[in-house]
Amino acid sequence: MVDKALGTGGRKSEKDLKIRVKSAKGRKVSSTKWLERQLNDPYVAKARAAGYRSRAAFKIKEMDEKHHLFRKGMRVVDLGAAPGGWSQVAAAATGSTDANPLIVGIDYLEMDPIPGVILLRKDFTDDDAPAQLIAAMGGKKADIVMSDMAWPTTGHRPTDHLRIVQLIEIAAAFALDVLTPGGVFVAKVFQGGTEHELLHMLKRHFKTTFHAKPPSSRADSAEAYLIAKGFKGTNDTEPGEGEYDR
Known part of the structure; x- marks a missing residue:
């Protein structure tokens, strides 16, 4: 009431x-x-008015507006896609259609169909999930791998931090396998940052890495987003001169 x-x-x-x-x-x-x-929350009302499935759609939309993530014709993989807001934004930005779907989303939660998006109901951490995503893409490389995944919190900050880092590591490993040269990786993180080894790995394989806090991310929330742009491939090279901002 x-x-x-x-x-x-x-x-x-x-x-x-x-x-x-x-x-x-x-x-x-x-x-x-x-x-x-x-x-x-004004973003809840804005999402409803715009036809987005969640306020989270504005997070990826705002990051795109500032960092120019999407272009027409890009192929995108959306990890932890439910309820589908990020996939909706990606489909509109890339020109994805049912006749030529460019977006593949995966989540263990059930989602209603989204025009221009192939949706897989499956836990991304399952061993066979990466193969199913690649098959859904028709064996083609992705231009963007984006992840809004997060485990349910336990209330114990060190444990929650380790769990989210684990998810980022799994998502990043998948991105390295499927991204095309110049590709982009976007993933949710929380205050406390990413582990040194993970950041070092991303700097080695991407031209730039930085954190973003879109306006629609609540000020009192510990979440932020790690963006890695300019995928260089998986050759074992030393980190370049990519920027890194918290």
Whole structure:
């Protein structure tokens, strides 16, 4: 149940205009706070108005606008695609259609069909998942591998950090196998950064590596995105002069 509080004298302040969610029997405090945040989030309303499946669509859209990730005709792999917002943005930006699908998404959660996107319902960490993705791409190389994957948090920060780094490592290893020269890798990370070995590896294989915090990523969220551009291949070379900004 929600209500809107009024200020004194009938005048509404910005604070008063926020929707407040009343506690309900059986609902956790954390769930109430999440619902209240969703109801007051302008990006949730914007996503609904634009036909996006989640507010996360604006994260990849904003990163594309600033860092020029997509071009027409690009092939894209979306890891942890559900509910499909990133795939929607990628399909529109690349010109992907049902007749010529350029986007392949994978998630263990069920998703409704998306025009121009091949969707696989499967856990990406399964041993046979990479082969199924490659088959879905028709054996062709990808121009972008993007990952918004994250394990459910345990509440123990060191454990959660190790788990997300593990996901990034698996996604990065896949990207090295399937990216075309000049390709791009985008992955969600959290405060604490990536492990030194992973960053060193990415610098060795990409011209530039940096972190991005799109405006639609909540200010109080620990998430950020690692972007690696200009895939150089998998030859064992020393790191170039790529930039690295937190």
